[in-house]
Amino acid sequence: MTSPPPAPPTPPASSTPPNQLNSPTPSASSHDAADVKFGRSKKLGDKNDLRIKAIENGTVIDHINPGQALNVLKILGVGENITSTVSVVMNAGGVRGEKDVVKIEGRELTQKEVASISLISSKATVNIIRNFEVVEKKNVQIPDSVCGVVKCINPNCITNSSEPLESRFTVTEREGVVKSLTLRCIYCESIISDDIIKHMI
Ligand code: ZN
Secondary structure, X not given: OOOOOOOOOOOOOOOOOHHHHOOOOOHHHHHHHHHHHOOOOOOXXXXXXXXXXXXXXXXXXXXXXXXXXXXXXXXXXXXXXXOOOEEEEEXXXXXXXXXXXXXXXXXXOOHHHHHHHHHHXXXXXXXXXXOOEEEEEEEOOOOOEEEOOEOOOOOOOHHXXXXXXXXXXXXXXXXXXXXXXXXXXXXXOOEEOOOHHHHEO
């Protein structure tokens, strides 16, 4: 059996090397630089306090469209009541240009959460971290339909009635300068195509 010649080690353009993905966030160093610049006194150990640590177990959502990190937090229900460590990096440089990154400790995402993220950031990747290592990395995929993710805009829709059915939308991609999505309610055919995040449940 002949084995093919070894492929040159070119990583896929879309990937961040796993060893960098969960490394401490480099923005911490700019804090240090600022501290030096403005001549603030620094106690020993401040540097480590400022540095955003790699997470031990949890999820790194990478390649989020620039500016969408806060919407990802909204989808994940990250708010005042959260107790796990969450790091957000906005407009980080990556191989694909600027991107946002969200790291959440002690949490793996549900299918519904991944589907919701795909609707606002179709190039995002979801990386499961266990014991500081990336054990699984997958691209989000825009589903053909979403259930219970988006609220129908039609107040008379059966999904908004007093005994509502779970909302269900078919998802189609529209070609254009920027790819965008159209959601169509399977019950009343209402269409949602702009600001999908505003209609998420
Ligand atoms: Zn509807």
